[in-house]
Amino acid sequence: MSDLVMPPGSGVAAASEDSTRKSRRPVRFGLATRVLVLITAFVMTAAAMIYVPAISTFRDNWLRTRLSAAYTAALVLDIAPQTMVPPELSRQLLNSVGARIIVLSKHGTKRILAASELPRKVDEVYDLREPAFLASPGAFATLTAPPGRFITVLGEAPMGGESIGITMEEAPLTKAMRAYSLRLLVMTLIMSAVVATLATVAIHFMVLRPVRRLTTSIVDFGADPENASRIIIPSCGNHEIAYAEEELAIMQDSLASELKEKKHLAALGLAVAKINHDMRNMLASAQLISDRLANIDDPLVQRLAPKLVATLDRAIRFCQATLTYGRAVDEPPKPARFPMRALVADVMEMVGLEAPGDIEFVNAVSADFEIVADREQMFRVLMNLIRNGVEAVDGARVEGHGPGRIRVHGWLNNGEAHIEVSDTGPGVPVGARAQLFTPFSSSRAGGSGLGLVIAADLVRSNGGNIMLAVTDIGERGAKFRIVLPQAVPVGGS
Template sequence: MREPIREPARPVRAFGQGLRALLPRGLLGRSLLIILLPLLILQGVALQLFYGNHLDVISRRLAGGVAGEIGLVIEMMQRMPDPADRAWLFRDAAWRLDLALAFEAGATLGATPDRAAFLPLLPLEGDLAHAMGERVRRPFDADWQSDRRSVIIRIQLPDGVLHVEAPRKRLFTGTLYLFFIWLVGSSLLLFGVAALFMKNQVRAIRRLAGAAEAFGLGRDIGLMKPEGAAEVRQAASAFNRMQDRIRRFVAQRTDMLAGISHDLRTPLTRMRLALAMLPHPPEAEEDVAALTEDVEEMERMVASYLAFARGEAQEQTQPTDLTGIVRDVAQKARRDGALVVVEAPDSLVLPLRPDALRRCLANLLGNARKHARRIAVQVTEIPRGETGAWAQVTVDDDGPGIPEAQREEAFRPFATLSAGGTGLGLAIARDIVRSHGGDIVLEQSPLGGLRARVRLPR
């Protein structure tokens, strides 16, 4: 027998996603939540225990005492109907019991309100009603609003209405206020101390993250000063050591490449000179031209390889007008015979390594010029959420393009998808763009050919 297919618990999953959406995203907020949430739960449990037990017992006892004294006064009024005796009783109750009494002969109470419909903040009204029902057992009404210092209680007697003015302090204890102030005050104090402490810790982590981001973009930020907790200091020290190792590696690689450049270019130069000095009989003219072209191609390959391996790492970023660089590169491409149309704002300044980016755009336009008749370059600015904006450069052409399955392959070094070239142009372009913190992708162009879309962070 096949088991029924069970639907996933979508409400539970949706509740979990909603709860995660309410949680703070930052480390500071989550740390404070971890510290304060158990404290608030503990304080809430303590308040509930105090409110539900201690305060409830005290409130019942106070209400029972007032209701018992009122019941005693009513019994004595029934036993002493003489007006002089009642006057003595009222004076003695005001002095000894702190109850202000007045009798309205022949009066009746109105409709007694339904106390069950009210939900008071404190259990005072309910405890007083319960105590009056047990110890007085007569219709009554209590006014808690007319006087801020007293509670006016009206009791229906056979011959009239007895008015009793009882001080609120006889029905209410100020311990709750003190306890509540202590709870709130201690929570705020702990929150302030935790926020100050965690802010310093998070600030050190943010500085480390910013330094790592800047170093990844090729900016010289120098050594970080370790600060914060021991683990954060350890991470900062490890980051400084990593910077030093990477700088040494880049310096060693640059020195090695300089030596390779010299060693390779020297024999190529001798070969060029030898070809130039050789006699050129008519029957060998074509062979000499082919050899000269091969030597020039080898020189271009060596120069391209060195530029790719070097990655323009020695150049520092500086505020640069991207529009100006694009127009300069486009103008040079026009001098080489390309038809280039540029659409860009008047100015778009962002931190760049100008020579490296100029080489990147020159490679893109050079590739387009080899395979297309028309090139369109557009510079725009697009948002990227809360973190700022992107500067975007698109290079479109009307050439044959590159199939979608081979576009990523085109970025690999020495990948030649068409005749001619060294296969390093797009690899160098992507290396330069990614060193700026951006990226470059290949897409289908509206002109029918290939689109290279470059995004750089502002």
């Protein structure tokens, strides 16, 4: 059969696909690298979110330290009379504070406790008595400030004063904040490297390696899907990837089995096509011989010769269709109204020629029962069903169950034609009922498993369905029921 045989050039296509797969560029930016980069980026982002309030807190603490030194100096300078403070002591106190001037506000007046070279202007004033935000914009202004700027810092004053203020250069604060930022950056990079490495190693063993095992199995199986050794062996873990491995193993096993079956069917199809080619020639010769039989005056020959000719014509057309289309494609049904009893009689007579003589054929179809369907296809349906019944009854007879019977009955019900073919054989085993209409699944020794499949396909093409009917209590054998919707054919009555 041509649709099952590998088309020309498919081997070249497969080889080209293999070479394309081998020539793919290696992965340079794999999952492990991406995870490492992402975790590092996440840690750096978290550190940046921490850095914003941290640098503001560092600036405030640094300024408060200077105010604490100024607070101590103010206690000394405020107690001693201004004329009794030596200039050297005043410079030392200013140097310890790191300020150019210390001013104390007390009782509504401002007093300069110590002063050195005064700046020309003050660029910024920070009042630490007010609550500070975690992310102060002034911190970043200080961090990026150019040299030569001066700031005034105000804080709580000692001894009931209103405030104490110092004026100082901003450069030492900027330098300290930049050094702190550098230390924080180095610590962040070290922490990022450690966390990213540990997380990457953990993810590698817990996720990436199982995923890589999955992808490797998929690629290897795709290269040779018929090789059962390339089916993944599940790790039997209790996680999602282990479940994925189990499902992949089931899928690969099913696909490998199906591919083997398809390959077998392809070889079988080629063999059938060759056999059909020769069978058609033989049947053509048999048809010529059967034509001569029609000239014999024997009554039995005169009765059987037309049936033989019709059977040979049917077989030749089927072989020709197989060779023409490359597969057993049935022609679309040509529904027409015909009496069912005569068709059943023809089928029983044909099957009876090869059936054992002690099998009884019962045609229980009434003479006025007519259906609308393709007569030729219904002939094949009944032929397969009755022949299956004969084989089942014959097997039961061999086992000592006595002579058997094949019975065909038909009736109309709610615009549908019901046709039942029953036998007194051993019946259908329970385990075989699920695969009853599956090709090559015969439960009988020597059976091809195609008779019921062909019958089901033909019934469906006529718009009906076929099923295994439930037998009555105490009734032996199997009973198949065909249900056909009855529509008036085009051009029919």
